[in-house]
Amino acid sequence: MSGLKIEIITIGKELLDGRIVNRNAAFISARLFKFGYTVERHTTFSDDLQILRKGLQEAYERSDLVIITGGLGPTLDDLTRIVVAEMFHCKLSVNALVITDLQKRFGKELDMLQNQATIPDKAQPLLNSVGIAPGLLFLTNDKMVVCFPGMPAEMQPMFVNTFLPVLQERHPPLHKHEVYLYACFFKESQIDPILRELQAQLPELEMGIYPSYSHVTIMLSSENKASLEYAEELLKVQLDSFLYTAATGKIEEAIHNWFIKEKKTLVLAESCTGGTMASLLTAIKGASEFFLGSFVTYSSALKQHILDVPKKILETKGTISAECVLAMLNGALEKSQADVGLAISGIAGPTSDSSHEKIGTMWAAMQEKGSSPYVFRLQITGDRQTIILKTAYSLFGILWRKLAKNIPPPQGTGH
Amino acid sequence: MSGLKIEIITIGKELLDGRIVNRNAAFISARLFKFGYTVERHTTFSDDLQILRKGLQEAYERSDLVIITGGLGPTLDDLTRIVVAEMFHCKLSVNALVITDLQKRFGKELDMLQNQATIPDKAQPLLNSVGIAPGLLFLTNDKMVVCFPGMPAEMQPMFVNTFLPVLQERHPPLHKHEVYLYACFFKESQIDPILRELQAQLPELEMGIYPSYSHVTIMLSSENKASLEYAEELLKVQLDSFLYTAATGKIEEAIHNWFIKEKKTLVLAESCTGGTMASLLTAIKGASEFFLGSFVTYSSALKQHILDVPKKILETKGTISAECVLAMLNGALEKSQADVGLAISGIAGPTSDSSHEKIGTMWAAMQEKGSSPYVFRLQITGDRQTIILKTAYSLFGILWRKLAKNIPPPQGTGH
Numbered sequence: 001m002s003g004l005k006i007e008i009i010t011i012g013k014e015l016l017d018g019r020i021v022n023r024n025a026a027f028i029s030a031r032l033f034k035f036g037y038t039v040e041r042h043t044t045f046s047d048d049l050q051i052l053r054k055g056l057q058e059a060y061e062r063s064d065l066v067i068i069t070g071g072l073g074p075t076l077d078d079l080t081r082i083v084v085a086e087m088f089h090c091k092l093s094v095n096a097l098v099i100t101d102l103q104k105r106f107g108k109e110l111d112m113l114q115n116q117a118t119i120p121d122k123a124q125p126l127l128n129s130v131g132i133a134p135g136l137l138f139l140t141n142d143k144m145v146v147c148f149p150g151m152p153a154e155m156q157p158m159f160v161n162t163f164l165p166v167l168q169e170r171h172p173p174l175h176k177h178e179v180y181l182y183a184c185f186f187k188e189s190q191i192d193p194i195l196r197e198l199q200a201q202l203p204e205l206e207m208g209i210y211p212s213y214s215h216v217t218i219m220l221s222s223e224n225k226a227s228l229e230y231a232e233e234l235l236k237v238q239l240d241s242f243l244y245t246a247a248t249g250k251i252e253e254a255i256h257n258w259f260i261k262e263k264k265t266l267v268l269a270e271s272c273t274g275g276t277m278a279s280l281l282t283a284i285k286g287a288s289e290f291f292l293g294s295f296v297t298y299s300s301a302l303k304q305h306i307l308d309v310p311k312k313i314l315e316t317k318g319t320i321s322a323e324c325v326l327a328m329l330n331g332a333l334e335k336s337q338a339d340v341g342l343a344i345s346g347i348a349g350p351t352s353d354s355s356h357e358k359i360g361t362m363w364a365a366m367q368e369k370g371s372s373p374y375v376f377r378l379q380i381t382g383d384r385q386t387i388i389l390k391t392a393y394s395l396f397g398i399l400w401r402k403l404a405k406n407i408p409p410p411q412g413t414g415h
Numbered sequence: 416m417s418g419l420k421i422e423i424i425t426i427g428k429e430l431l432d433g434r435i436v437n438r439n440a441a442f443i444s445a446r447l448f449k450f451g452y453t454v455e456r457h458t459t460f461s462d463d464l465q466i467l468r469k470g471l472q473e474a475y476e477r478s479d480l481v482i483i484t485g486g487l488g489p490t491l492d493d494l495t496r497i498v499v500a501e502m503f504h505c506k507l508s509v510n511a512l513v514i515t516d517l518q519k520r521f522g523k524e525l526d527m528l529q530n531q532a533t534i535p536d537k538a539q540p541l542l543n544s545v546g547i548a549p550g551l552l553f554l555t556n557d558k559m560v561v562c563f564p565g566m567p568a569e570m571q572p573m574f575v576n577t578f579l580p581v582l583q584e585r586h587p588p589l590h591k592h593e594v595y596l597y598a599c600f601f602k603e604s605q606i607d608p609i610l611r612e613l614q615a616q617l618p619e620l621e622m623g624i625y626p627s628y629s630h631v632t633i634m635l636s637s638e639n640k641a642s643l644e645y646a647e648e649l650l651k652v653q654l655d656s657f658l659y660t661a662a663t664g665k666i667e668e669a670i671h672n673w674f675i676k677e678k679k680t681l682v683l684a685e686s687c688t689g690g691t692m693a694s695l696l697t698a699i700k701g702a703s704e705f706f707l708g709s710f711v712t713y714s715s716a717l718k719q720h721i722l723d724v725p726k727k728i729l730e731t732k733g734t735i736s737a738e739c740v741l742a743m744l745n746g747a748l749e750k751s752q753a754d755v756g757l758a759i760s761g762i763a764g765p766t767s768d769s770s771h772e773k774i775g776t777m778w779a780a781m782q783e784k785g786s787s788p789y790v791f792r793l794q795i796t797g798d799r800q801t802i803i804l805k806t807a808y809s810l811f812g813i814l815w816r817k818l819a820k821n822i823p824p825p826q827g828t829g830h
Contacts, residue, residue: 018445030433044457274697275690282689
């Protein structure tokens, strides 16, 4: 790891009001981490002049690299430019490079653009390939401050294409030894004793356990490559049937890779997950190589008319039943001719429906071509959105363990 | 607004590495905001003893209420309990309330539970209704510090059901006057001149503009209710055809409400958005009242066999074409008998496919029963995930404007 002290400051009242989730800090952190840099702190303030002045000054004193997003726009609550100009004791003036770029991309509508091309004299502009506001880069002898627009679509290409090369040139990352292991259906509390033992053996090892929906990430890190490899091997033996491999750590990526490798196809029939499983699978590039589609049959009528679920099942057993998901699975497999199918129906709440089933009750069915189907029930807890995500990730875990490790689905387990 | 200075600290290396997005800070902020409290700062640290000690102490000195999530688990990298015990100069001991609760919920398996029932003497435990680790609440004469587990499924019910009532009792929120207006397809730079004029007229008004995918949120706030109402009326007149109403500010909620009110049904046929539109619509409770489902026909074969897109269209025009989305729309409407249908097919990248279409090219079709269909093209920029989300939100905006305001879709617009 580079010894650079890095801090990310995201500016915006919308973050402090909880109206949006801080994806910018996560994006920047992930990109830096990938290239061997570690972020020490995230901070979020509102666009208030006093708070900004104090907060940015503190960060500048504390860190070697301060990355700021937000507050660069042309509107009256955008104060970042003013505050950084003060911090670096310089004036704001129109930058010729930015004017030329904006004219090229937006033609002659320069009313607003004139304002946006006005930047602190000591900053180098980072041109915006998507929107209007340029980024700002300040380099001093030993520190860097960089400001990006808050819109992810504008910040991301600017960060990756323009800023990252400058950072890598100025502060090449040190060589790092780090290993991530991903385990599904393995609880933090089950892994902990194993890691404590390992820590006693290898005190130089740094470790972390990060739980998520239905899986955990285990991080091992050390300057000593040999002990890291030893620890990795040991854990791999102990946790074997739970471990999956994925560059992003996502179980859906492990599934994606399995299907591509095996040249098989997948179809889903989703009711209560409402397209979430399909959406997670298709977020990964190249999903079209194996993913045929999902029948998001939210209504009973679609289950009956599209997936041929018999009317009698819907009337006597209801949509949240072993019989219904098995019929959904059969319909989806037959109509798509996929190699593997998975069907899910349940109730995510917050109120029960005509089925009177307990909230969080899920029936699922799964089948590989040429084998018998599995039908199983899950009981999931949480609010509506948590239930939907936990259901999706539990099913991904169950599907992956069956496909890759030949471990059958649990029978009536709660998650 | 209450004058309470509130700060949220989220602990976890997984946040600083960008492996997970900080949903906890957003959740807590949104709940507090709803009840009239404003958060002044979010900070994220890793589970490092020195950084934690210093960071928590600074926050405690600076703020009236410090809310901490993460680092409460039983594992070796969970240090929050130790650091807060130091901060309040007290020992850790086994808490009888927690032991009783854990025994009741987990039976006699007390090995790990003993550890988890050990809390700082000066803390009140907040019982965990989902997992194991209890929350911790410290009350002094004028300050509060509260620690929650990092898992959202455990933190959320503890925050809402146990902590929030204590906060409301101790610090009743002041009456606030705040107005949010939501506009779709209206750019930040278009709204700014209008707001600047308003600000000149009503200097006591606080304002903010928060852009998001295809829409912006305008926040107005003032102690003076009359000027707030005047400003709201003025903006409503000027922005009328762009404004939508939704408690959460989400355009999909405006669509949800329109369908419920009009007692109409909706069906989707999604290709490149891969179930994302269905997933966003079904995240809102009660979606089953109008949303019949989505044909996530990711493969050409499913487009042909499920939605009856003629083979000839697929061969001569390709899947990213006016003809293909119109056929998808017809198939979805016919098979579902929905009142309104929307179909989308395009290329999200990052690499082009056999169609050789430019990345971000989208064709969409939309129809209300009894009217003619609209077929239109969008050109979207960004990385894969941005293109998918921008496409989904652009289509929600277009759909809503057509349904609620009778404004036809744009012809060949870039977004």
